[in-house]
Amino acid sequence: MSLKGSAYAVLPGPEGLLPPSASVMGVVLPEEGEGLLEGRIVSEDESMEAAAIALLTRKNPTLFPGPLMIWGWTEHTREKSSPFFEIAHEIPGVRIIPMPDYRPIYPKIDPEAVINPCHPNLTIWHNKIEACILVGLHCHFANVTLKMIRAGTNCYTIALCAEAGHEDAMASVPNVGAEKLYKFAEALRRVKRNGVKPLYQGHGIIPSGWAQQAHLTGADIERPQEEVHVGHGLSHELERGLDENEE
Amino acid sequence: MSLATVRVSPGFEQYLPQEYYDLVKDSQFVSPRKVSEMGSFKELIEEHPMCAGCAMTLFIRTMYVALPSPENTVFVGTAGCGRLVLSQGAVPFIYGNYGDTNAVASGLKRGLGIRFADKPKDVIVAAGDGGLADIGFSMVMHSWFRKEKFTTVMLDNEVYGNTGGQESGMTQKGMVLKMAPNGKKFEKMDMIGLAKTAGVAYIARVVPTNPNRVAATIQKAVLIAREIGPTFVQAYTSCNIEYAIPTPKVMDDAREVENARYQFTEYFSDDAKEYWDNIVVEKRKIKGSATVE
Numbered sequence: 001m002s003l004k005g006s007a008y009a010v011l012p013g014p015e016g017l018l019p020p021s022a023s024v025m026g027v028v029l030p031e032e033g034e035g036l037l038e039g040r041i042v043s044e045d046e047s048m049e050a051a052a053i054a055l056l057t058r059k060n061p062t063l064f065p066g067p068l069m070i071w072g073w074t075e076h077t078r079e080k081s082s083p084f085f086e087i088a089h090e091i092p093g094v095r096i097i098p099m100p101d102y103r104p105i106y107p108k109i110d111p112e113a114v115i116n117p118c119h120p121n122l123t124i125w126h127n128k129i130e131a132c133i134l135v136g137l138h139c140h141f142a143n144v145t146l147k148m149i150r151a152g153t154n155c156y157t158i159a160l161c162a163e164a165g166h167e168d169a170m171a172s173v174p175n176v177g178a179e180k181l182y183k184f185a186e187a188l189r190r191v192k193r194n195g196v197k198p199l200y201q202g203h204g205i206i207p208s209g210w211a212q213q214a215h216l217t218g219a220d221i222e223r224p225q226e227e228v229h230v231g232h233g234l235s236h237e238l239e240r241g242l243d244e245n246e247e
Numbered sequence: 248m249s250l251a252t253v254r255v256s257p258g259f260e261q262y263l264p265q266e267y268y269d270l271v272k273d274s275q276f277v278s279p280r281k282v283s284e285m286g287s288f289k290e291l292i293e294e295h296p297m298c299a300g301c302a303m304t305l306f307i308r309t310m311y312v313a314l315p316s317p318e319n320t321v322f323v324g325t326a327g328c329g330r331l332v333l334s335q336g337a338v339p340f341i342y343g344n345y346g347d348t349n350a351v352a353s354g355l356k357r358g359l360g361i362r363f364a365d366k367p368k369d370v371i372v373a374a375g376d377g378g379l380a381d382i383g384f385s386m387v388m389h390s391w392f393r394k395e396k397f398t399t400v401m402l403d404n405e406v407y408g409n410t411g412g413q414e415s416g417m418t419q420k421g422m423v424l425k426m427a428p429n430g431k432k433f434e435k436m437d438m439i440g441l442a443k444t445a446g447v448a449y450i451a452r453v454v455p456t457n458p459n460r461v462a463a464t465i466q467k468a469v470l471i472a473r474e475i476g477p478t479f480v481q482a483y484t485s486c487n488i489e490y491a492i493p494t495p496k497v498m499d500d501a502r503e504v505e506n507a508r509y510q511f512t513e514y515f516s517d518d519a520k521e522y523w524d525n526i527v528v529e530k531r532k533i534k535g536s537a538t539v540e
Contacts, residue, residue, distance in 0.1 A: 065259065072256040081256040096262045103335055107296045113264040210268040211261040 069136025
């Protein structure tokens with residue numbers, strides 16, 4: 001049996017409490033030049049374009065930069081900042097909500113300012129995020145975060161990973177450095193040129209964190225009168241929830 | 248992380264959560280801070296889920312301010328109240344299983360010494376009396392016998408506060424607690440004496456009635472552990488819940504206990520004393536030259 005032929009589809013959830021990890025279900029990691037798309041190995045370009053379409057057409061697209069992106073540990077991390085913001089400026093209505101480190105945040109978090117690997121679902125729920133990129137997280141925390149997001153939310157997850165990629169993301173590309181981030185920004189431009197109409201119009205990044213506290217603006221976004229829900233997003237039985245009126 | 252080596256990547260500053268923005272702008276990572284300045288700068292811990300009036304929290308806040316090099320420090324803790332603060336501080340924290348904190352710290356300190364041979368890395372075990380004197384007793388003693396170079400801080404609230412009030416080895420004889428209704432039948436363990444027997448280089452017993460003294464004690468313990476050998480600080484950090492101390496009276500209780508049976512004590516080995524005296528001389532020289540300038 002070819003492992004690359006796994007039938008398990010990694011789709012937006014909610015998958016329910018404790019979903020199986022995609023790797024256990026036979027999903028394998030991509031090689032250089034390849035990407036993952038909903039559990040299947042595809043070409044890097046195909047994975048990037050699918051991710052780009054999700055970011056442009058699903059509600060409240062958000063970038064979650066991790067410590068390896070936010071903090072300038074090395075020249076390698078610092079050089080990724082420019083293409084990161086290039087990606088952000090290609091996505092109308094985008095937010096940037098960081099994961100500056102991994103320590104637990106109790107008794108409460110500010111879900112408009114931060115995402116935490118202990119409870120990433122809170123940030124997704126609060127902001128009604130339906131598409132996100134995780135970039136610059138250490139892989140073991142990215143794995144936990146991705147699984148929790150898939151378990152409890154209908155968010156389309158994209159993992160741009162500097163290492164081997166992530167099976168639990170709906171779309172993932174391995175070995176992502178500055179060059180591939182620029183390539184992803186180009187993929188966003190390409191799908192727009194090819195006719196994909198972004199859900200939101202306008203430009204700029206919606207303030208979060210300190211910028212929000214300081215009432216900084218910088219985003220000029222036009223939201224549709226009634227936000228279009230693109231795709232049903234929910235893939236499994238739990239999407240319907242329990243019928244409270246059922247006898 | 249130290250701002251001397253790690254800064255915010257270009258463009259990300261305005262997206263930092265307020266707490267991290269403050270850490271970057273005005274904290275110990277920017278410049279060393281004094282205990283007397285507490286409340287006027289961003290501390291390494293801000294929000295925490297500890298009980299109102301908890302003396303342990305005050306002690307831990309003071310301990311954070313006293314760290315000689317927070318960006319090069321790793322805490323090891325275990326189950327108990329203290330880790331609720333320590334795990335949320337802006338200093339790396341490792342959760343040891345109950346009982347094995349000093350074994351974890353031993354391996355960690357040695358590993359850091361190999362990985363960062365050119366940079367001092369401080370390891371501090373901070374755990375409760377249950378974690379260190381009862382369940383972790385064997386690991387604590389053997390780390391001392393092996394002369395492992397890290398600091399052990401006992402947050403001694405004289406009870407298992409997190410699990411409903413069972414007596415610990417550090418509870419006073421005769422003390423009646425919720426889960427020790429007949430009163431404790433044995434004496435409080437003499438951890439200071441055991442530390443001396445094991446050859447610990449610096450030993451101190453302290454109560455957080457005097458924050459400057461707490462800070463000085465922690466600094467001595469960390470710096471001596473860096474170069475000389477194991478150090479031990481036993482801190483009285485009362486549990487106002489299990490001992491039914493009214494919140495406004497927590498510090499009154501601390502003073503009473505300090506006067507009655509928990510007086511400040513410190514002990515240096517000969518090596519530690521010589522090392523510390525040299526540090527004091529160097530500090531005075533630096534201070535003197537700064538004054539001249």
